[in-house]
Amino acid sequence: MLYHSLENHKSLISFERAVLRGLAPDGSLYFPEKIPFLKKELIQNLQKYDIDSLAMEIIAPYIGKEIPEESIYSIIHNTLNFSFPLRIIHDNIYVLELFHGPTLAFKDVGAKFMAECLSFFCKKIGKSVTVLVATSGDTGGAVAKGFHKKPGIEVIILYPYKGVSLLQEKQITSLGDNIYALEIEGDFDDCQNIVKKAFLDKEILEKYILTSANSINIARWIPQMFYYFLSYRKIREIEEENKELIFSIPSGNFGNICAGMLSERMGVPIKCFIASTNINDTIPRFLKTEKYHPLSVKKTISNAMDISNPSNFSRIWYLYKKNMNQLRKKLFSYSFTDEETLSIIEMVWKEYKYMLDPHGAIGYLGIRQYLQEEVKDPLTTSIFLETAHPIKFIDHLPVSLRKEISVPEQFKILLGSKKRKTIQIPNTYNIFKNWLIERRS
Numbered sequence: 001m002l003y004h005s006l007e008n009h010k011s012l013i014s015f016e017r018a019v020l021r022g023l024a025p026d027g028s029l030y031f032p033e034k035i036p037f038l039k040k041e042l043i044q045n046l047q048k049y050d051i052d053s054l055a056m057e058i059i060a061p062y063i064g065k066e067i068p069e070e071s072i073y074s075i076i077h078n079t080l081n082f083s084f085p086l087r088i089i090h091d092n093i094y095v096l097e098l099f100h101g102p103t104l105a106f107k108d109v110g111a112k113f114m115a116e117c118l119s120f121f122c123k124k125i126g127k128s129v130t131v132l133v134a135t136s137g138d139t140g141g142a143v144a145k146g147f148h149k150k151p152g153i154e155v156i157i158l159y160p161y162k163g164v165s166l167l168q169e170k171q172i173t174s175l176g177d178n179i180y181a182l183e184i185e186g187d188f189d190d191c192q193n194i195v196k197k198a199f200l201d202k203e204i205l206e207k208y209i210l211t212s213a214n215s216i217n218i219a220r221w222i223p224q225m226f227y228y229f230l231s232y233r234k235i236r237e238i239e240e241e242n243k244e245l246i247f248s249i250p251s252g253n254f255g256n257i258c259a260g261m262l263s264e265r266m267g268v269p270i271k272c273f274i275a276s277t278n279i280n281d282t283i284p285r286f287l288k289t290e291k292y293h294p295l296s297v298k299k300t301i302s303n304a305m306d307i308s309n310p311s312n313f314s315r316i317w318y319l320y321k322k323n324m325n326q327l328r329k330k331l332f333s334y335s336f337t338d339e340e341t342l343s344i345i346e347m348v349w350k351e352y353k354y355m356l357d358p359h360g361a362i363g364y365l366g367i368r369q370y371l372q373e374e375v376k377d378p379l380t381t382s383i384f385l386e387t388a389h390p391i392k393f394i395d396h397l398p399v400s401l402r403k404e405i406s407v408p409e410q411f412k413i414l415l416g417s418k419k420r421k422t423i424q425i426p427n428t429y430n431i432f433k434n435w436l437i438e439r440r441s
């Protein structure tokens with residue numbers, strides 16, 4: 001499979017190059033040259049496939065011959081080694097739980113998949129690669145865990161001093177080995193600025209092969225299509241009739257929902273998607289007013305979605321040929337406040353004994369709003385994605401509910417881990433740069 005950037009369709013590059021580069025040199029995102037369409041028999045007989053071979057059918061076409069089939073298979077096998085249960089909440093509303101991985105968030109799949117691919121390419125080119133990543137919390141944890149002890153790769157994570165939760169800090173700092181945690185005396189934007197500058201710094205690039213691990217990298221984006229195929233398979237086992245299927249996705253950088261829209265193009269029968277956001281509502285406003293106008297980021301309790309200019313939306317816009325009418329047929333988008341989020345968490349616990357985290361709660365709210373506004377047909381089946389375990393956001397949940405949250409094994413392990421000595425760096429680019437250069441001289 002070849003990839004082009006969204007700005008320049010003429011120059012095509014391989015999966016390997018696109019993974020190693022992350023962002024295209026013109027500053028836009030990579031996109032597959034063509035979208036494979038899967039055979040109807042395959043879609044109708046998904047039950048016949050086990051998890052690994054199902055994922056193989058979906059993901060392997062996006063890699064092509066650059067990685068031998070057996071290696072793709074083992075990459076997939078190592079990535080999808082935890083469960084993805086689909087549970088009913090009530091009536092025709094289901095939740096797909098994506099939080100059973102090592103860091104209790106759905107980013108585990110993309111991070112692990114990318115680590116495995118990158119490790120394969122490092123071995124192939126015989127060079128070591130440095131992953132440089134700025135994090136406001138969740139990404140850092142998933143990347144640290146996914147890349148830990150991967151041969152040929154080192155990871156440098158910049159995170160804001162006192163800007164992440166204690167648990168997130170443990171996730172980033174406790175592993176050691178090839179994972180370097182840098183505490184920056186600044187906020188997330190400062191970390192992000194340092195990283196961006198480093199990617200353009202010739203002196204650094206003489207000594208390092210740098211890549212990023214944020215959600216724009218195709219190796220983090222592509223494997224998420226698996227969730228939608230899997231949901232479709234599971235729902236067909238439960239629901240006999242041919243009901244229409246809709247998805248609501250709690251969205252921040254819009255990578256996950258964009259993977260869903262790609263899987264629909266590959267043949268999964270999905271009626272439409274709901275992008276559910278917190279009050280960082282650039283996309284719901286865009287769909288309403290046709291004006292793309294990001295405001296400054298507002299802090300919320302669903303903080304993994306505190307993003308006002310979602311990078312992956314450019315992929316969705318491209319997928320719909322920049323045609324608003326086409327897009328509006330497939331994409332609905334609603335935003336919700338912290339108050340609405342908290343009260344729906346309480347309601348769902350009280351009525352259905354299901355504990356939502358703030359992100360999943362916004363997904364559920366999106367379905368309710370859509371059903372109210374758009375659907376009179378009781379034969380619609382809805383699925384929302386639960387992207388993190390509620391224990392990760394326990395400090396944001398209503399006090400009365402906190403004791404009700406189950407404590408998963410991964411969490412106990414993490415609580416027991418110790419923060420290692422981190423490297424503290426003032427918020428000054430040159431100090432960071434000198435640190436980076438000196439460790440290679």
Ligand SMILES: *Cc1c(COP(=O)(O)O)cnc(C)c1O
Nearest residue numbers: 251252253254255256304387388
């Ligand atoms: C990253 C994240 C999201 C947003 O996903 P995008 O693909 O960036 O839209 C939602 N929920 C949680 C818990 C996350 O960590």
